[in-house]
Amino acid sequence: MENPNRARIEDDMLLTMFDPFDASKDATQDTIDERLAFLDAVHASSIGLECGKPPSSKILGAVFHMLRTEKSLQLIVASYKLLVDLEKHFPRAYLSGKDDSLSSSNSPPKLVVAEEAWSPLIIGLDNAAGVGGASDKQSGGPLDPSSFHLLIEELAKTLADSNIKATSMKYLQSLLLFQYLVIVLEGDFLPRNATMNWSLQRESLLNMLLGSRKMNYKSLMKYCMEVICLLCQLLENDLSKNVEVEKSSESDTGDIALSLALLEVLKNTRASIEKLLVMIMALDNSKKKADIEGNTSRSDGPRTPLVDIILDELAYCKDNIPLFLKAFSEPKWKLEIVVQYLWKYITKPSARTRRSNGVNEDTTFDGALKCFSNNTGTKSIIKKIGADVVQLLLAHGFQELNNCGFQAQLSILSERNTNDNIGGDRNEGASALVDLCEAFISAFDSLISTDGDLEILSIGKEALFTAATVISIKS
Incomplete structure (x- = not known):
């Protein structure tokens, strides 16, 4: 059994390498080097060890803080990659006994959930004090549903601008933050969805996020539609004309690196927004099936299926139809739409004949x-x-x-x-x-x-x- 005091001491030693500073000021090269060393140490003490364990909530919170508040491209990308690697190496939900069930037993694989796992999303605290869009954004802490909604809304508004400033570090952070949150939602939802058990799907982060009273679900889906169409339009055009690179006499190389990073991140964001839409449609399908089988309750609440919202949005703005059909590539749901x-x-x-009655x-x-x-x-x-x-x-x-x-x-x-x-x-x-x-x-x-x-x-x-x-x- 692990000694909690020893784990606490190890965390304290790692955290001494991470000293939060005023985000409004640029970090020195020494500070950047120290923080990179901190990220390397976290990787080595968890993923790098054969029997490594996931970092504590304090450590993960510190890495997440870096992703949200840093101004160094190197630190933003490094913290994002570490969070993604940790999410894949230490899944918050997975199916156990899958191989055994296929070979010898008829019992389905069991879902294993890391109940105490740290999460970048705070859900289910609608009435909690101090959990809000402004406060968590300033502190770099976990996001609540209203902050998640605000994140996608700001992405849509920024993409709608005629030019995107490639040197805007804040925009790059928002794109990477969104990608990471989708990875977290996906890692929790897919194993639950594979069980075909609504009671487990109901408890997914995705379902709780969409059902939160702190977020307007239909508005969020409309912004998601806007983002995927705008991204398609941007990526289909000449990127060098749409992404404005502000050259500085002091740091031309840094501006070019940021511009190239942003273009790649935009492509990955389009894939992430599609993943989010596909997961929501799969969740809607599971809920519909559970409702038919009588496995839902009043607590599940009504929610307009995403396919219906997409159809309404495309009918309202037909100019987005070619963009959406080009951007959305998942065969099953695209065909359904x-x-x-x-x-x-x-x-x-207009009327049914006797011959047509009863024929679907x-x-x-x-x-x-x-x-x-x-x-x-x-x-x-x-x-x-x-x-x-x-x-x-x-x-x-x-x-x-x-x-x-x-x-x-x-x-x-x-x-x-x-x-x-x-x-x-x-x-x-x-x-x-x-x-x-x-x-x-x-x-x-x-x-x-x-x-x-x-x-x-x-x-x-x-x-x-x-x-x-x-x-x-x-x-």
């Missing part, structure tokens, strides 16, 4: 393609959302089906068939795939014949070529 957006504007039958409407991507089989249906959809948006949705939807692979395509096509007839027969599956490709090409033919001025985009040409190739191979 495309399909639901199409069916949002596809004209539904085919609200799949395949079913959406069939709505373009005649000019009347095509005209109706084009009138509502425009021909360019339609071809973008169709091309991205088909592309995601293709990215899922052949077997996944057959699975998606057969979801509406309870007997799984399509997936069970290779010939029927190949035939269904050819039918899908032919329906896709037919939809584009209908678009072109309906709108004579339509110019096929590059992604549309690629999708049409893929469909034609599949038909030639499978026929």
Whole structure:
């Protein structure tokens, strides 16, 4: 058993290397060297040892303080990397006995949670005094839900500026801070989600964060949508023109290094915001399933599914549709968004016939393609959302089906068939795939014949070529 006094002494020895200073003043090179030595010592005493243990909350708090308040690029990046390495080396939640359960037992793997693990997020203290956006921001302490909301809001506002000053250390810190928080949320959520147990998913940091009364959930999701679209727009354009490098006669080399670091961090932030959105949609899906099975309670509270918010935001600002579809790359959820957006504007039958009663409407991507089989249906959809948006949705939807692979395509096509007839027969599956490709090409033919001025985009040409190739191979 570890001696608590010895652990306390070791912590005190490490902390003597870390002396908080006035963040408004620039640190000297000696101070920077001392802090780098502190980070190296923390790494060596935990990750570097064969039987190393996670640092104490005081040590982790000191490293987090450096990430949030330092002005040295070297220290900001070093503290971020150390926090990420510690998060991966000492997971706060993981599944135990996974291999054993697969080989010898039918019992599912058990979730192991480090209950006392330090967290950069303070959640569940809505009524606690002294926990607020302003105070924790000044101290460099853990963030509460309102501070998390403010962080993403500030990122959106900064990205909306015409120029981003690459020498703004504060902006770089905010980007890295957001990336680290997503890693923490992911490390806690994914093992819980893998259990398919709502009682464990309910207690995830992500679910508690989104359900906090100190944060406006819908507003947060709108800012997330704004961030991912703005990042896509920025990264698609000439970065050298959008990121302003302020050169200084004193430190040209430092400015160039910061500029290069910022560009790389922007790319990683786009991936992080997508991870956050995917986790929230997975959480929504788990909650929906638990609700159907009667495993939810009034304490869970209502929350608008993220897919619905995304659809509303894209409908409100159609200019963001190409940006979002380009930035968001997760095949399953991207296809879901495309399909639901199409069916949002596809004209539904005004009345049911006796023959159609009791028959489920085919609200799949395949079913959406069939709505373009005649000019009347095509005209109706084009009138509502425009021909360019339609071809973008169709091309991205088909592309995601293709990215899922052949077997996944057959699975998606057969979801509406309870007997799984399509997936069970290779010939029927190949035939269904050819039918899908032919329906896709037919939809584009209908678009072109309906709108004579339509110019096929590059992604549309690629999708049409893929469909034609599949038909030639499978026929």
